[in-house]
Amino acid sequence: MAAVTELSFLLFALINNIHAQELIIIGQEGDSYTFKLPNNTNSCLISRSVGEEKLVLWNTSDLWSNSSSVPEHLKLRLDSDVDTSSYTILHLTHSDSGPYREECWTEGNVTHDNNFTITVCTTSRDRSYITARVGEPVDLPCEGAADNLDVQWLKQDSRYDYGTWNRVFGDNTTSVMDNVRGRYQMVTNTSALHVSNVTATDFTGYNCLVMNQQQCVSSHPVRLELHYEMIYRSVGETAVLPCTITDSTDEQPPRWRNLISTDLGQLNQTDPSVDQNYSLVFSSLMLNHSGRYSCEASGIEQYYLLAVCPKFGPPAVELFSEGEEVTLRCRDWRKGWDHDWFIKSKRTEGRIFSVESDQRMSRVSWYDNGSLVISNISVGDAGEYWCVVYDYDYQCVSTERTVLVWL
Known part of the structure; x- marks a missing residue:
């Protein structure tokens, strides 16, 4: 029995230290994709690479003329909105997968140049959620791999752009991101992504693409989240809640919140206080300090449950x-x-x-x-x-x- 699923797209931008930005659009068969070109240009070309050959699909200046370069099979599935300079391919098929390029000119000068890849693939609706701590190892599962070990791993760069993704591997074994080189490895028997030393920038979205040669069979999203910590203390003791998700690229300092009562930044009190390392410090705990606390930086939150109890009796x-x-x-x-x-x-x-x-x-x-x-x-x-x-x-x-x- 065929399952009816909501058709959706995932936009991936794969950036590495060698190649320029490459956009990868992944959608299910039957979906549509819209090219949104800039306004106020004389003409734009949309081309697709097939092996070593560059195939011009259409020129927006003569889109519907008899001499148009648009292939006949694509004309039947093409929709356009001249007012918004958008062009849509309807009813995507696996044959639409491949590298594309947009080029636009204004008065003879190139004003827009964009490379991307369309990959038609079935996206799993079941997202896996994995928790880890900073400094510890973790394995991210590729739920759809099974006996098929031909997979590609992608990472979302959510700290700066929720639509931007990084390719984790240039091939099945080698990381292409300088800041994680050597920390990411493919687990041989399962195709899981092994992170040997989790850092703050690892807490984001991932996607495992199961491939059959060059064709994407299915994509399986995974979310790596920070494991929340539970802390026990007695009245009068000290407690330090470290904020380990900050890094040198953060423009704003972390923000601490008490999820039960109010924003700590609005409290006129010296206990708790935030030290130079952005840790939340309680110098003399009271019963009402119990609660759930959160440190937020660059879209990532670190959670603590602090239990402050009366002095205990004999055990x-x-x-x-x-x-x-x-x-x-x-x-x-x-x-x-x-x-x-x-x-x-x-x-x-x-x-x-x-x-x-x-x-x-x-x-x-x-x-x-x-x-x-x-x-x-x-x-x-x-x-x-x-x-x-x-x-x-x-x-x-x-x-x-x-x-x-x-x-």
Whole structure:
């Protein structure tokens, strides 16, 4: 059964350090594409390259004359609007794929010169969303690759132009972008895009094009987003929320917001404050500092959930032997709207991590009934575990602490 999908276009601009800007327009078969040429020009030529041959498709000064260069099969699918200098190819087919060029003249001088490629391709409506942290590696999946490893990866340059994309690879293995050379690699068996050291500029849109020789079979969009951090602290302690998404090209300083209450820039208070590194600093935490915070720079946002709880009492103690399964219970989980588990262990050098966001906790499961289950426990799991219960405004209403001790 044929599925009826909304036909749409993705505009990609691929820029590398060798070639001039190349625009790639990707649309589904049956869609249309409109060439928007500049006004006040004497004439424009639209040509297409077929191998080494340059085929002139039409000259806008004699578009509909008997001697027009427009191929007959294209005349039947061509629509124009002289008032807006726009020309549209209707009902695109795979045969329309290829490199195109626009050239316009005014009084004998070239006033417009544009190269681009039209690729007719089926675009997946299911976008993948992947999260990562700055400095960590990540793999972006190519969902449509399967056994077909002939793929092309594109990257959206959303920090400056939401319609501009960069070609990640000149071929299947070599990055063509100087600022990421060596950081991006193709995973051999899956065609996933491996980023070895994520930076702020990597948090954007990507697209994996599955190819059959020179024909695009399908395109699969992926969005890389910054993983939000959960931070636990007690009243009176300090907290520093770093803004790691800034770089030297940012024209405006980052903007911090409290997503629960108001813009931090409008608060007449010294705590929290923003230091010279654009980190949000709390020198003496209070209960009402709990909440969700966001650092925004160049269209990217970095999110934090800060839980500030009262000073905790003596912890419960759980003993375990290696290989056992241990269940920790959050007895007060019904008192609030939501709850999270945090851990402080020797392997994290005394730092406190959210159990959910700590990727090293692969043997840990947590449930809505407040229980935390650690399977095949080992000495590395020893440490202090906190269950933090929130109300609807993310204010801490309860905290419980359990210490796991290895026998």
